[in-house]
Amino acid sequence: MNRESAVERAGGRALRREGGPGWLVPALLLGILVLSVLRFDLLETVLGIRPRGLLVSRIPLWELALQHLGLVAASSAVAVPLALALGIAAVRFSGSGLRALLVAAGSAAETFPSAAVLALAVPLAGFGFAPTFLALSLYGMLPVLHNTIAGLEGVPEAAVDAARGMGMKPRQVLARVQLPLALPVILAGVRTSVVINTAAATLGAAMGAGGLGLPIISGIRSFDTALILRGAIPSALLALFGDATLRRLEDRARRAAGGTSGGT
């Protein structure tokens, strides 16, 4: 079961079309994100609200945003290369049963709710940064692994055959033909992974990992809607920014791959 529906892709196209060419949408989102993190009080003035809770207000919003970003970046830095390597190994040595094992385990694990994974990490790794980092690293591997296998296997047989026929070694076929052609699909997996982890990291606040989820959860607990918005708006923007940026990279890879790599 793929996470990304055809419509989501259509939606992405619509977003891009409406946003005009190139990097305008990501740049715009980044601008609003930075503004919202540094000067959230502007919006609060417009809406005429102020958080009552003094507890969280002491940690500046930009620090929470950096915690959030750090959590996502660190876990993705572990998850993406690891999943990529596993996916490549699974396709290269498909006879060994590694592929079957990874696909079966991966699809079962994708059904596993991310909130449950985060919660389960606490008894294993305690409170704070560690359990959230552990959970995000493991959970973030799944879409990358899934798409790496699907992308590599979706490369047209004819291209691989032609490369072999020209005398490329298996390693060269992989590096020069299969990976470039599979790249758009793999990047789509990376994007899904980053989006999921950005979302899951908001929950990390409940495990003591800080981040933009902290004002949301504190706000909900103290019925403080202004505080909720302080976390909800920047975290939503952060996720949208990550998604839009990686979509652009995906588009570039798709063009570089000749625009033929449909895949999943």
Place this chain on the structure above:
Amino acid sequence: MIRFRNVVKSYGPVRAVDGVDLGIDPGELCVLIGPSGCGKSTLLRTVNRMVEPDSGEVFVDGRPVRAHPPEGLRRRIGYVIQSVGLFPHMTVGDNVAVVPRLLGMDKTALSRRVGEMLELVGLAPSWSARWPRELSGGEAQRVGVARALAADPPILLMDEPFGSVDPLTRVRLQREFLAIQRRLHKTVLFVTHDVEEAIRLADRIAVMRSGRILRHAGPEEFVASDAESFVGEFLGLEYGVEILSRRSVREVLRPVGPEESGGEGPGDGAPAVRADASLKEALGLMAARKVECLAVHGTDGRRIGALRMEDVLGTWKACP
């Protein structure tokens, strides 16, 4: 049976069909041929109102098609397209039964009809329980033809029906379809861009370009086309040879009686051709073996006659 009167259809600035007048007699197989984008499919689709002309009129059986509601009209006109369009969620039998069922045929008549239709296209009635995804391209197209014929429509519209199968299967499907047509005498409008296919099947050929019909005539009449004209260029210089595929050796062979031995007939070493082969095949064999005389065998393998090159080509002028 089908008549187009000054039919025009535009898509934006493009005139896909640009003032077509054309008549197709009952029981006639008319092939519309032309390069891609010449408007032949659009023209075909005006007959069952899949495309509504901007102006002009299409008549079926003397009545304008506009006078019929589209659904009712389409149920009485068979329709076969290149992609076949079998419904993958229905069995072969249910696919064939679609139109009779729409027309309200009862169950027992329906299953009998499905069996008949499958036999007609050379498939065993037991195939009706199969699923479309289990069929090869040729088999699927056979089912497509059976489905189009199931409600016994007097008219058949075929839009490159054999375009997506391999050449051998295509020739077999063409032969089988001709045999069916000789039995059923449908009025057929057949779209293709394959000249050989047109020659094999057509009673009349209409050559189209840029939405207009350039020439409409029997296949034999095109032999004299000016090679410089579009029609001559499109049909190609080999048309004179291709046209030989319409006639069989049997039609022109010189019978060899038992009393006639030796003398002018070909010797025992002469290459042999079957009587049901086409003249084009016979000519090919002569060219390959560098002989101007062939022995002709019957289906039982016994010699029944001889064939000389002039029998194939007719009389021709000496070098002018």
Place this chain on the structure above:
Amino acid sequence: MSVDWITLAGAAGGFLSAALLPFLSLRPNRILEGVPRGLLESLGPGAGIVLGALSAAGVLAVLRGRRPGLDAPGALLSGAGLAALLPLAGAAAGRLAGGSPVARVSAGSGLWLAAAGLGVALFSFTRRLPSRSPARIASLLAVPASAAAAGLAGLLDDLSLVRELAARGSTFAAELARHLTLAGGSAALGAGIGIPLGLAMYRRPRWRGAISVAVSAAQVVPTLSLLGLLIVPMAALGAAVPVLGRLGVRGVGWAPAFTVLSLYALLPIAGNTFAALGAVDPGILDAARGMGMSRRQVFLRVQAPLALPVILAGIRTAFTANMGNAILAALVGGGGLGTLVFLGLAQAAPDLILLGALSTAALALAADRVLALAFRGAVPRGIRTEDS
């Protein structure tokens, strides 16, 4: 036939972890720090069964390279080893707890990794057996059968998770029911609105852009943030319209949770419906029209049945995702199994966290499998794929 490196690696890793890492962990009560117990200490002679099964699986994985036909014994041995783990751990828990009713014995990393190693072996050996072979069926059934038998025999009563469950029995049942209602009800509502919405999107091209942007944005924005963003207008609405407020529409409680979960289900279902209708081969629709079907007949007899598998897959994904996301309902006081998780986090009680999280995950997996089976029958045979 070649050496099965995957099983060998799994068995070796499981063996080393079982032997070297803490197998069980003993806590004097439910929130105190645990004391690790090794394999021998925990199981005594039972340790031989665990190590024996793991080493046998490894040896068979190597030997099958030379002697074919070892997959069946391999499957049976690893199945038996995996099936033995739970009763062994349960019995050991009773011994380690030593009669203390508040002591908690839970699985350590050694036990988890030994189970993972045996699981890898079981998967690899059974995968190569024919699907109806007795060895395959027996080895796959061994684990659930032994777990059920051990549970019924009371052998598992001293494991921490079971003790936690026993202590929370009635709360657990109530939250489970709440969770199912919340997740299932919101997904059903999402399907009820999402399918017509997808249809409208397909019929009216003008709506497409806006809806598909909303679909992708809602899948990108974190659930918790969306929940937060919705609380604000909900609270305002409940306060402005007292009738709605009394019905439960307010910033906290079931209403915001239910709304967010419905929205979460609605958008992908609408998107899938639209995509599925658009993905039907135009040649097939052309044929249907050309044969004289009316628009309604083309839709009901051809397009809808052909789009059905994708639409159902969307519903299945939405139900499964909602089962997991419903954990968040507890944050806004909406109840459900998340209540146990967040209570466990607040009390630093690992067993309670485990109870809530594992049962949620089990619900999600169950929803996925049950719907896959249920929808299989609804998909016409001609377009059924093996994977669903």
